[in-house]
Amino acid sequence: MKKTWMAMTAAALIGFSGLAQAQTVLTVSSWVPPTHGLSVSQKEWCDDLASKTSNRVRCNILPRAVTPAPGTFDAVKNGLVDVSFTVHGYTPGRFVLSQMAEFPFLGDRAEPLSVAFNRVASKYPEFAAEHQGVKVLGYFTHGPGIIFNIKKPITRVEDLPGLKFRVGGGMVNEISKTLDMNVTLKPAPDSYELLSSGVMDGTLFPAESTDSFKIDKIIKHATTFPGGLYNTSFVFMMNPAKYNSLSAEDKKAVDELSGDAVASRFGKSWDRVDELALANMQKNGVKIVKADNGFVSGVTVRVSKLERDWAQAAKAKGLKDPSGTLADFRAEIAKLQKQK
Secondary structure, eight states, X not given: OHHHHHHHHHHHHHHHHHHHHHOEEEEEOOSSOTTSHHHHHHHHHHHHHHHHTTTSEEEEEOSSOSSOGGGHHXXXXXXXXXXXXXXXXXXXXXXXXXXXGGSTTSOSOHHHHHHHHHHHHHHOHHHHHHTTTSEEEEEEEOSOOEEEESSOOOOSGGGSTTSEEEEOSTXXXXXXXXXXXXXXXXXXXXXXXXHHTTSOSEEEEOTHHHHHTTOTTXXXXXXXXXXXXXXXXXXXXXXXXXXXXXXXXXXXXXXXXXXXXXXXXXXXXXHHHHHHHHHHHHHTTOEEEEOOHHHHHXXXXXXXXXXXXXXXXXXXXXXSOHHHHHHHHHHHHHHHHHHO
16 A cells, blocks of 8 residues: 555656656746836736646746847847847848838827738748847837937927937938937946936937836937837747747747737737836926928938938848838728728
């Protein structure tokens, strides 16, 4: 009887050991605070993955980023972390095709813009080729870009020169140059120090970021544009070796939570916090100006060459019909915006 009990116990321990070995832990990093919409969306994705896989795959979300924001893509590529997100523009010159999602006046909400971006980018293998070394889980964008500053109302193009602005890189940097803005490329988390110390007079951000990076009580003026002055593109990604180590069933779970599901999740979260941030700005007395037709026209004339420049650069990267791809993207945005 004793031997039988011991044999049963040993078998149970072996079984439990096998279960433990079967569990996969994904190391996850975020370079924004845990309360930021990006971190929250990433955690929700992790929670849904654990639920879908009956906890066979779960996330270990690190308490701090393993690298400054610009190093995130390589951190995932090299296996320093398994899952994270990054801004394409934080590594200038590396990602050309994704700048398609960063032009002015594309859309007033992040969710339809993000889903349209993901759908169109996923149709063309050239986008994936730019992300060689990672498993793309989804592409997305933030909400419409706004001009914020601590000095004066900005109501026309001529008000921009003379002020110093922080920008994140990518197409927003090119847009800023065509508007004769004095800009410095710095990651978003540096914004509070730059503005509070007077090193910079303003920043280009979506509404949400004023709350997330604690500048909501520093900024005095905001200028909004129909469809946004610019946008910022992101990629949510996974280390490919880690993905390939999963069982077929668990890969399927990851895939079901990827693509449009990622774009919708992150975009919807951004829209929600954008609304809250705009309400907080009004509460804090930020003077919000809507760009009039003259201001919009002035911007349009100056930035028109950027689409031509992008099309040339995208063609050099192997995209056969950049203008057609951009038209496809705009049509998809329009279709999705009508559905909501």
